[in-house]
Amino acid sequence: MGLTNQATGFRTLRENFLPARTGSYLVALAGNPNAGKSTVFNALTGLRQHTGNWPGKTVLQARGRFTHQGHTFNLVDLPGTYSLLANSAEEQVARDFICFGRPDVTVVVVDATCLERNLNLVLQVIETTTAVVVCLNLMDEARRKNIVIDVPLLAGELGVPVVPAAARKGEGLGRLKDVIAAVATGAMRPVPTPIIYDDDIEAAAARLVGQLQPHLKGRLNARWVALRLLEGDATLLQGIQQFLGVDLSEPGIKLQVKEVLA
Amino acid sequence: MTGQKTDPVLVEARRLAGDPEDSYRDRIVAALYARAQTIAYRTVKVAPAPCQDFDWRLDAILTSRLWGYPIMLALLAVVFWLTLKGANYPSALLASLLFAFQDILTSLFHQLGAPAWLHGIVVLGMYRTLAWVVAVMLPPMAIFFPLFTLLEDLGYLPRIAFNLDNFFKKAGAHGKQALTMCMGFGCNAAGVVGCRIIDSPRERLLAILTNNFSPCNGRLPTLITLAAIFMGGLLTTAAGAVAATLTVAGIILLGIVLMFFTSWLLSRTLLKGVPSSFTLELPPYRPPQVLRVITRSVLDRTLYVLARAVLVAAPAGAFTWVLANVHLGAFSIIDHMAGWLQPLGKAVGLDGYILLAFILGLPANEIVIPILLMSYLSIGMLTEVDSLATLGEILVRHGWTWVTALNVMLFSLMHWPCGTTLLTIYKETKSLKWPLLAAVIPTALGLAACFLVKLLAGLLGAALGG
Amino acid sequence: MSTITSLSNLRPGSSGEVVSLQAWGLTRRRLLDLGLVPGTRVVALRRSPSGDPTAFFIRGATIALRREEGRQVLVRTV
Numbered sequence: 001m002g003l004t005n006q007a008t009g010f011r012t013l014r015e016n017f018l019p020a021r022t023g024s025y026l027v028a029l030a031g032n033p034n035a036g037k038s039t040v041f042n043a044l045t046g047l048r049q050h051t052g053n054w055p056g057k058t059v060l061q062a063r064g065r066f067t068h069q070g071h072t073f074n075l076v077d078l079p080g081t082y083s084l085l086a087n088s089a090e091e092q093v094a095r096d097f098i099c100f101g102r103p104d105v106t107v108v109v110v111d112a113t114c115l116e117r118n119l120n121l122v123l124q125v126i127e128t129t130t131a132v133v134v135c136l137n138l139m140d141e142a143r144r145k146n147i148v149i150d151v152p153l154l155a156g157e158l159g160v161p162v163v164p165a166a167a168r169k170g171e172g173l174g175r176l177k178d179v180i181a182a183v184a185t186g187a188m189r190p191v192p193t194p195i196i197y198d199d200d201i202e203a204a205a206a207r208l209v210g211q212l213q214p215h216l217k218g219r220l221n222a223r224w225v226a227l228r229l230l231e232g233d234a235t236l237l238q239g240i241q242q243f244l245g246v247d248l249s250e251p252g253i254k255l256q257v258k259e260v261l262a
Numbered sequence: 263m264t265g266q267k268t269d270p271v272l273v274e275a276r277r278l279a280g281d282p283e284d285s286y287r288d289r290i291v292a293a294l295y296a297r298a299q300t301i302a303y304r305t306v307k308v309a310p311a312p313c314q315d316f317d318w319r320l321d322a323i324l325t326s327r328l329w330g331y332p333i334m335l336a337l338l339a340v341v342f343w344l345t346l347k348g349a350n351y352p353s354a355l356l357a358s359l360l361f362a363f364q365d366i367l368t369s370l371f372h373q374l375g376a377p378a379w380l381h382g383i384v385v386l387g388m389y390r391t392l393a394w395v396v397a398v399m400l401p402p403m404a405i406f407f408p409l410f411t412l413l414e415d416l417g418y419l420p421r422i423a424f425n426l427d428n429f430f431k432k433a434g435a436h437g438k439q440a441l442t443m444c445m446g447f448g449c450n451a452a453g454v455v456g457c458r459i460i461d462s463p464r465e466r467l468l469a470i471l472t473n474n475f476s477p478c479n480g481r482l483p484t485l486i487t488l489a490a491i492f493m494g495g496l497l498t499t500a501a502g503a504v505a506a507t508l509t510v511a512g513i514i515l516l517g518i519v520l521m522f523f524t525s526w527l528l529s530r531t532l533l534k535g536v537p538s539s540f541t542l543e544l545p546p547y548r549p550p551q552v553l554r555v556i557t558r559s560v561l562d563r564t565l566y567v568l569a570r571a572v573l574v575a576a577p578a579g580a581f582t583w584v585l586a587n588v589h590l591g592a593f594s595i596i597d598h599m600a601g602w603l604q605p606l607g608k609a610v611g612l613d614g615y616i617l618l619a620f621i622l623g624l625p626a627n628e629i630v631i632p633i634l635l636m637s638y639l640s641i642g643m644l645t646e647v648d649s650l651a652t653l654g655e656i657l658v659r660h661g662w663t664w665v666t667a668l669n670v671m672l673f674s675l676m677h678w679p680c681g682t683t684l685l686t687i688y689k690e691t692k693s694l695k696w697p698l699l700a701a702v703i704p705t706a707l708g709l710a711a712c713f714l715v716k717l718l719a720g721l722l723g724a725a726l727g728g
Numbered sequence: 729m730s731t732i733t734s735l736s737n738l739r740p741g742s743s744g745e746v747v748s749l750q751a752w753g754l755t756r757r758r759l760l761d762l763g764l765v766p767g768t769r770v771v772a773l774r775r776s777p778s779g780d781p782t783a784f785f786i787r788g789a790t791i792a793l794r795r796e797e798g799r800q801v802l803v804r805t806v
Contacts, residue, residue: 034545083761085291087754088461113546114788116302117763123294141546148307157301168551197293201286231287287757288749292765295787317790321774321783330777424792428778431794437781539755539797541762544783544790 024065024072025184028097030125031109032118033080036137038062039167040109041077044177068177071184076103082117084124085233092235098128099220100243104184107176109135112142112149112164122158126192127224132160133179133190140166159193197227204230215246317546324418330425337418338514341409343507346486346494349401354649356400360393382587383580387636391579394632395571402483403563408556410447415550419444423542433522434529436465437540439472443521446476450683453478454690462538468525470687471700474679475521477514479566480627481674485510487631491654492667509671517675524703532699567628574626582622582633596637610709611669611716613661620673625681630674665719669712676708730805736782736798738772744803745769751800763787764801 031037041047045064062077078097079090098106108125110118126132136151155162161179165172182188196202208226216222220240228236241247323329367389371381413419423440430437438460446453453473460466477485486506490496494506529535585596593601596618603621604614615637623630635653638660657667678684678701687697738744746768749756763786764770771785781792793801 033543082763085287085757085761087757087761089458115306116298117787117789119298119301120294120761120763123297141548150305150307154301154305157305195293195297198289201289201293204286227290231290232285288760288765291760292767295763295765295768318773321790325774325777325783327775327777424776424781424783425778427792427794428776428780431780437792437794537794537796539758540781540794541758541797542781542792544792546790 024074025104026101027073027075027180027184028078028101028103028106029075029109030078030094030098030106030121031080031137032082032111032114032121035080035109035111035118036167037080037109038077040107040135040137040165040173040176041075043167043170043173045075066177069181071181073180073184076101081121083121084128085231095128096239096243098125100239103129103131105131105133105180107133107135107180109137112136112138113145113147115149115154123195126158126160126190127195127227128221130160130190130192131183132192133176133183134158134160134162135167135172135176136162136164137167139164139171140169157193160190161188194223201227201230216240216244219244320547321421321544324421325424334422334425335511335515337413339507339511341406341413342486342510342514343503344409345402345406346490346506346510347503348405349483349486350490350650352401352404353397357393357397357649360397364389364393379587383583387580387583388576389579391575391582391629391632391636392571394635395575395628396567398487398631399480399483399571399628400564400567402486403479403567404560406482407448407563408559410444411555411559412550412552414444415548415555417545417547420542420544424544427540427542429522430525431537431540433468433526434465434533434535434537435468435522435525436460436462436537437542439465439469439525442469442473443476443518446473446478447482448479450474450476450478450679451686454683454686457690464529464533464535465538467533467691467696468528470690471528471696471703472521472524474683474700474704475517475524475675477517477675478627478680480570480680482510484627484631484674485513485671487650487653488667488671489513491650491657492662492664496650496654509668513671513675516672520676520707524707570626570628575629575632578622578625578629579632579636582636585622586637600637610712611665611719612673612712613666615660616666616670616673620677623680624678627674627680665715669715672711672715673708676704676711678705732802732804734799735770735772735784735793735801735803736795738770738782738784738798738803738805740772740774740782743769743771743806745806747802747804749801751797755797755800759797759801762791769806770801770803 029037029041031040041062041064045066047062047064064075064077066073066075076097078094081088081091081094083091084095084098085091097103106125106129108122110122122132122134134155136149136154142149149164151162151164161183163172163176163179165176167173179188183190197205205223205226208229209222212222212225216225225236225240324333364385367385368381371385419441422444423437426440427437430439439457441459442453442456445456450473453476454470457466457469457473460469489506489509493502493509495502582596585599586594588595590598596615600614600618602614603617607613607615607617615634619630619634619637622633635656638656679687684697684701687700688694691697732747733744734750735744746764746766748766749759749764751759768787773783773785773790775782776792781794782798783790783792784798
């Protein structure tokens, strides 16, 4: 069939994503479908691309830029996804960009009216990378629905900065830019609270981390890779080979993974 | 079904079957959700019972068993009625302004002593085509798109997908094809790119191949103009406006029916397979920012139409003028070409010039009617087409009846996609086979439909006459 | 008394609690990602006017599932 993975996945990523990084910061914008991600993107960049109210409208990753405090930030609007487990082309694009595109900051746009569902993605992102800012969007709707969120407590639970905003009305965007700049320049270093799994998983992950570290050489979070391998995520192996040039499915390494799984 | 089974039995059965819930993935996902739940429980202070009442009540109407489909059809009709009625006046105004400027240009060329061929290419070819495209295309687009965008912003499109999904499933297609179909009304090339939201390659191809059945930006105004002239009696009466609206809505519905039919046929022949898994989020309704949407989308459409007019219509106009005014023997090149196509055109209730206009209109559907007019007018006197009435007169003088108009509308709905769309299909599928198929299927259907209409109209005429 | 049934058999207006997923591979992963993990409370909202799919309220979002997918989710009626 004419459609290959390349039409949607890796080639797009290579051609569109990996930018020439000269003196500017790269910011990825992730979020659930309909969390108002495109609205935040427009508000930050001043672009006026139309944002429809239906899932999947961001098929082509929009790119834009803004300057703040004398720094330039290149913003990439990733497809809206519920998860980073690479079950669909969009999820794989989003995940590959966050892992391999090496953004300086990943902003997760969250629907404040539907926090619990949106936190699932936040938790997955903070497992992948530490430079994360949560933008708690649609605060105006949350207020209308009498939903009150304890923002400092939320930031404490997650271990990353949380900025409340109502992008449609322009609320909270100045502060969001401040926080993005602080994380990008290293003035603020988020320390995400790790998610603790059951003993089985933790033990297996710990053994894998030890085996993975020499191969990954710090380019990816080894614990995260270990967890994905335990899940049996084959697309990640492809990604690692493609972007880092490390073939983790070589016989020697694969045997060790199987050993842990056994 | 597993009704009445109690829990322990189920748990035991799962254990015997080698339970996938014990897999690492299930446990990891469950742990993530448990953590999310805990955090939300701690940080969301006042969470009243899910405050979705309004959404649910609106859904109860918009997706109701009784009202779901009638409301969809009514919205479609209202949108087209407003477009038809509303576009009429600005169209006439733009036309008289732009053609008044053409006279100024002409006298300027005469004063400067410019040769006739230069005046012909620049003014009669480029400028006039540009003026036609702007006057005819811009007003309907500037009305249709804001209306459509308002529905989109409200969150109505996923409800259309929800209402229609069962038909897509029966056609072997993906429910999100409803969304790419809607995108196709804007631009088929965009619709084809939008098919990326469909994961399964088979269903994505179905959506790509059938996207052309949504009449795009460049074709809707053609439908609207012809319906206004031939079915709506120039929209001078309320009954005329209703007839024209129903005709346009009918053509759109026919396109949707053909889209289902073609998807069904393909998924039983070339693209065999079962529907893959499907989930669709129905986002909360959001009050659209009416003013912003209207200004934004009117501006976007204006820029879009103007850009297309300059990039495509003007060069095509110059090219067509040359074809229409370079004579080989007694006839112009365009007459020769139309002559070759005449037998096929006549056989399906069109004519050679119409088919030629569609062929020359390959770069963009907007220029089909301007090209047709220019080739008609090259034979007779040069007329300024500054109103629906004169446009109608010219067409009637060249033998058009309501059957011709209906057939042109049908052929506009069903013919090869424009060049950009074909190129996009090639880029998306990396194979020449699919753009070729995307051109052959609608063209075959279109020729067949036109032939059928001509045959039926002939029989009807004979019955009435005899 | 609560009974075990599938999501597609849940009558609009009634709710259930996910017991297990009977799907494998990609479908299973997608359903998990929607938040359909054991213990999740699901409300059946309404069926499409053509009878399928059905909209469910799952962890704060309204999501439509076709009968084929709904059948693979076992729930305990609440």
